[in-house]
Amino acid sequence: MNLSNYLVLSAVLFTIGTSVVLLRRNAIIVFMGIELMLNASNLAFVTFARMHGDLTGQVVAFFVMVVAAAEVVIGLAIIVAIYRTRRSASVDDANLLKS
């Protein structure tokens, strides 16, 4: 098996994550789609590290994980704050700036 199979799998997972962000309305599910995209890019980083014989790819994937954890904390706090005031977790209902 060639190592590029891992890269194809990563591309497929990234695409599915993108379609989740584009298609779903629930803010929490949209968030999970973003997590899926970050994970897919991590898989690509790990594969690149193995292809080039250099651990820098794994270190970058590690940093992506840490930043993703911080991002999830803030994003979920925003979702909870919006839910408290609007009683809704749908991305379509957060349109206060509209009219």
Place this chain on the structure above:
Amino acid sequence: MSPTALVTQVDPGPGLATLVETGRTTGAEEVLFWVLAPIMVIAALGLVFARRTVYAAMSVVLVMVCLAILYVAQEAPFLGVVQVIVYTGAVMMLFLFVLMLVGVDASDSLVETISGQRWIGVVFSLGLGAVLVGVVLTARGVAPRGLEGANADTNPVGVARVIFGDYVFALEVVGVLLITAALGALVLTHRQRLEKRMGQRERAEARVAEGAVLTPLPAPGVYARSNAMDAPALGPDGRPLDSSVPRVLRVRGQERSVADVAARPIDGTEHLIEVDEGLGEVPGTGSTPPERGITGEEPIR
């Protein structure tokens, strides 16, 4: 023939050839990949199609655990462990907590705010997927070098040398970022209390002030054939007390009337009932006759 010459002649075989020599992974890793990859893709598609949010979260957990296994297979055991601990253990559990907080049944509305958004999204996703797969397939000709050299002192040691060597400043910045995120979450979810907290004393005083019932509510009725929660008790005037049945049962319409639980005559004693009824009302047994008799059907409030 010397022993060293014998060793050099031994062919490692196709299954044991290293990645660097052949440019291909071992057969075991190939099997692992082809088992895990369909599971991951199907679970990821579950995120697109799942109606219930908890199912979507669990399918993402499945994808992440499979990714951790792939990391270990790809000579990155440190990242595999971090993936399980950070993503599956912390991030997805945080997602589940927020799901429980926001409401599990918060489902998607099927009304499109932008007409045709769904089809445009599908087309864009497929286009992006085609582009990405095409780009990635150009890396097919790269000869993989493997991580045997970099992982000579075990993988965590090698990763630590890179992190605390070349990327030590980035590590400090990420630490600051994590503290900022923790503080931000505290600030965002903090709610200022606008009025004084209602304690036990305040509740009691408010109840007295509005003239509500001060005593505990009456317990449900106990009858010869039933002492269940849905049978109302009888007041001193013979009327059923609605407040003796839990409010939830009354709202659901599961309250039973007294007629349902009243004693039924045994076979062969029906004539005694007629004798009983023939006596008629006994005068002087009460100034206010019950509005609803204990045998009558009562409306559910």
